[in-house]
Amino acid sequence: MKNAVENVSRRAVLAGVGSLLGAGCLGAERTPGTSDTDWRMYGCDPGRTRFVPNASLPRDGVDIAWERSVSASGWYPPVVANETVYCQYSNGLFVLDAATGEGTRASTYGPFGRDISPMAFASTELYRDGVLVVPYGTVIGGYAAGRDGWPDSVSGIGEERARWWLDGDSTSASRLPLRASDGEWLGSPLTVDGTLVSLHPRSATLSASDSDDGSNRWRFDLETVAADGYVASPVGHVVDTTTGTVVVKLRTRREESAIAVPLLVGISSENGSLEWRTTTGEVSSGDTNPGVEPADSLTTRDGTVYTIDWDTSSRALRLRELDAATGELGWTKSLDRSEHIGVAVDEARLYHVGLVDREGAPETFRIVALDRNSGSRRWVETIDGAPVVPRLPYGAPPTVADEHLLVPGRRGLHALDRGTGETLWTFTEMAPTSGGGSVERSGMTPAVVTDDRIVIGTTLMLYGLE
Numbered sequence: 001m002k003n004a005v006e007n008v009s010r011r012a013v014l015a016g017v018g019s020l021l022g023a024g025c026l027g028a029e030r031t032p033g034t035s036d037t038d039w040r041m042y043g044c045d046p047g048r049t050r051f052v053p054n055a056s057l058p059r060d061g062v063d064i065a066w067e068r069s070v071s072a073s074g075w076y077p078p079v080v081a082n083e084t085v086y087c088q089y090s091n092g093l094f095v096l097d098a099a100t101g102e103g104t105r106a107s108t109y110g111p112f113g114r115d116i117s118p119m120a121f122a123s124t125e126l127y128r129d130g131v132l133v134v135p136y137g138t139v140i141g142g143y144a145a146g147r148d149g150w151p152d153s154v155s156g157i158g159e160e161r162a163r164w165w166l167d168g169d170s171t172s173a174s175r176l177p178l179r180a181s182d183g184e185w186l187g188s189p190l191t192v193d194g195t196l197v198s199l200h201p202r203s204a205t206l207s208a209s210d211s212d213d214g215s216n217r218w219r220f221d222l223e224t225v226a227a228d229g230y231v232a233s234p235v236g237h238v239v240d241t242t243t244g245t246v247v248v249k250l251r252t253r254r255e256e257s258a259i260a261v262p263l264l265v266g267i268s269s270e271n272g273s274l275e276w277r278t279t280t281g282e283v284s285s286g287d288t289n290p291g292v293e294p295a296d297s298l299t300t301r302d303g304t305v306y307t308i309d310w311d312t313s314s315r316a317l318r319l320r321e322l323d324a325a326t327g328e329l330g331w332t333k334s335l336d337r338s339e340h341i342g343v344a345v346d347e348a349r350l351y352h353v354g355l356v357d358r359e360g361a362p363e364t365f366r367i368v369a370l371d372r373n374s375g376s377r378r379w380v381e382t383i384d385g386a387p388v389v390p391r392l393p394y395g396a397p398p399t400v401a402d403e404h405l406l407v408p409g410r411r412g413l414h415a416l417d418r419g420t421g422e423t424l425w426t427f428t429e430m431a432p433t434s435g436g437g438s439v440e441r442s443g444m445t446p447a448v449v450t451d452d453r454i455v456i457g458t459t460l461m462l463y464g465l466e
Contacts, residue, residue: 130145345372
């Protein structure tokens with residue numbers, strides 16, 4: 001049986017890193033506990049809700065607490081954990097104090113941090129500083145995360161800081177071969193209580209691994225869930241901690257067909273067993289088949305899953321509610337949008353950010369708040385300044401923090417009242433152009449919030465706002 005739980009021995013992996021004990025890289029103390037204000041990945045939590053509890057943000061505008069400039073953007077979403085900011089861009093990695101912005105910019109010369117999915121942070125028992133998780137498609141590396149240990153430059157793949165490698169099938173203290181794969185950002189690794197839950201697109205597997213050493217706890221072969229005559233490709237995943245369910249979104253299609261149908265499966269986070277499978281679009285002929293939306297189109301909270309896909313016959317976005325424990329479908333909401341940007345979820349509402357076309361005008365943000373119980377509309381707002389390119393990393397999903405819904409766009413960062421949709425403020429800074437003029441710095445990453453700080457990557461500048 002391919003999906004049986006695999007208890008891989010940790011001895012071989014620990015032996016490979018044992019020599020580091022004498023160098024002081026390891027310790028018996030657990031990573032300092034992360035608080036509710038720590039954002040371990042760009043989705044904030046295993047459900048990718050992008051909801052930040054206990055934040056304290058101003059309603060009348062923000063000031064610049066610190067800034068770090070770069071010569072080329074190419075930002076990946078920042079990670080904030082244990083009061084440290086990790087943010088990869090085209091030519092390096094920032095490792096900074098979240099309050100002051102002071103710290104290292106490690107220039108990169110080689111494949112480290114390039115062509116990756118968003119990074120994550122995982123707490124550990126074996127290491128004092130935790131691990132920075134860097135996904136290179138199917139292969140994932142776990143790096144020493146300590147703020148003070150990063151050099152001014154990282155060559156190659158950064159093997160001198162790597163603690164373990166995994167690819168869903170095996171784990172090693174030595175680098176595993178990197179192989180090209182078409183991983184989606186929605187499939188970036190998630191961390192849950194010392195367990196790394198990761199998708200591996202090349203082998204079409206989902207795995208759960210120990211964040212201490214990368215050793216495998218279980219793996220699931222996703223090719224086994226496709227119906228007869230169909231092939232399945234993973235798109236992304238979330239973890240519902242209320243029910244202990246990993247929900248995986250897949251594209252399924254008939255062999256020889258280019259039309260994809262979304263499929264969701266629920267897998268036990270405890271042992272990797274299949275709990276349920278649900279097709280959210282009817283399989284029919286012609287152009288009535290649904291299209292699978294990969295970009296930030298899956299989230300879960302308190303036992304409820306929300307997924308977003310296209311109805312290609314009407315070009316409407318469809319938001320579907322599912323029960324995380326059973327896969328049973330609930331309400332459906334259709335939205336007239338030209339592009340999907342992302343979603344966020346708080347205690348009572350689901351927020352969707354998309355684009356709409358207006359005659360003679362650039363694409364514009366259309367933001368709607370829906371009641372989580374019924375899918376009914378609470379409010380809707382339209383804002384100019386949508387991103388030039390809506391897909392990540394150039395267009396970013398929203399963040400919910402304090403009373404704010406934070407939406408990055410062409411003109412910087414917009415803050416809306418999450419209860420009413422009223423615009424509270426827009427943070428805009430200007431960047432000089434080669435012709436002697438200036439242009440607004442676009443918000444190019446999600447707004448990452450920790451306590452009273454907002455960290456965001458913009459055109460040629462990383463900001464800490466307060």
